Amino acid sequence: EIVLTQSPGTLSLSPGERATLSCRASQSVSSSYLAWYQQKPGQAPRLLIYGASSRATGIPDRFSGSGSGTDFTLTISRLEPEDFAVYYCQQYGSSPVTFGQGTKLEIK
Amino acid sequence: QLQLQESGPGLVKPSETLSLTCTVSGGSISSSSYYWGWIRQPPGKGLEWIGSIYYSGSTYYNPSLKSRVTISVDTSKNQFSLKLSSVTAADTAVYYCARRGAADLDYWGQGTLVTVSS
Numbered sequence: 162e163i164v165l166t167q168s169p170g171t172l173s174l175s176p177g178e179r180a181t182l183s184c185r186a187s188q189s190v191s192s193s194y195l196a197w198y199q200q201k202p203g204q205a206p207r208l209l210i211y212g213a214s215s216r217a218t219g220i221p222d223r224f225s226g227s228g229s230g231t232d233f234t235l236t237i238s239r240l241e242p243e244d245f246a247v248y249y250c251q252q253y254g255s256s257p258v259t260f261g262q263g264t265k266l267e268i269k
Numbered sequence: 270q271l272q273l274q275e276s277g278p279g280l281v282k283p284s285e286t287l288s289l290t291c292t293v294s295g296g297s298i299s300s301s302s303y304y305w306g307w308i309r310q311p312p313g314k315g316l317e318w319i320g321s322i323y324y325s326g327s328t329y330y331n332p333s334l335k336s337r338v339t340i341s342v343d344t345s346k347n348q349f350s351l352k353l354s355s356v357t358a359a360d361t362a363v364y365y366c367a368r369r370g371a372a373d374l375d376y377w378g379q380g381t382l383v384t385v386s387s
Contacts, residue, residue: 162332194373196372196373196374198316198374204379205365205367205377205378205379205380206316206365206374206377207377208372208374208375211371211372211373211375212372217372217375218372218375249315249316251316251373251374253369253373256329257331257332257333258318258331259318260315260316260317260318261315262315263315
């Protein structure tokens with residue numbers, strides 16, 4: 162099973178700042194099958210990025226994904242108030258599908 | 270617009286079987302492009318993949334739950350279902366259904382909280 166470790170656990174930033182979230186895999190993620198999700202309290206997760214760097218439909222271009230192999234990054238270029246939430250990475254290239262433990266992005 | 274809606278009991282007794290159904294509207298569950306999956310999230314914790322099913326009935330389960338999980342599909346009703354047997358308090362969670370395609374989990378239900386308690 163591929164274990165995904167996200168860092169930091171909590172990130173405190175202000176609107177307008179740049180956010181960089183990390184996801185490290187215990188072994189190489191097949192074909193960059195790595196996704197990022199955003200979850201707000203009481204809501205289902207929302208797909209942001211798939212294939213490590215492709216934005217899902219309707220996702221603003223301030224969200225970008227990068228990386229390959231075992232190291233992946235989600236970058237939010239300029240934080241908007243609605244971006245403060247929990248973010249999860251997920252690999253879906255190997256069985257079983259696994260998620261990281263999440264990074265909470267909070268307002269500073 | 271595709272919509273998924275989970276339904277089922279919100280309270281299940283320990284050792285019994287949890288049963289949930291996901292109804293898909295705005296699209297066909299028989300599309301060859303997608304799998305349909307279940308994911309759960311214990312209160313205040315992270316996400317766990319349970320398993321998925323293709324419209325033909327082929328399934329894939331998380332090995333950690335495989336001995337207790339059954340996922341089935343009813344194409345005539347545009348629904349798929351989850352059964353989890355021998356539940357304990359550790360199975361208390363919000364259960365989500367979702368569509369899985371090339372972009373992975375792109376549509377989700379709103380989730381339903383299932384509490385295991387006597």
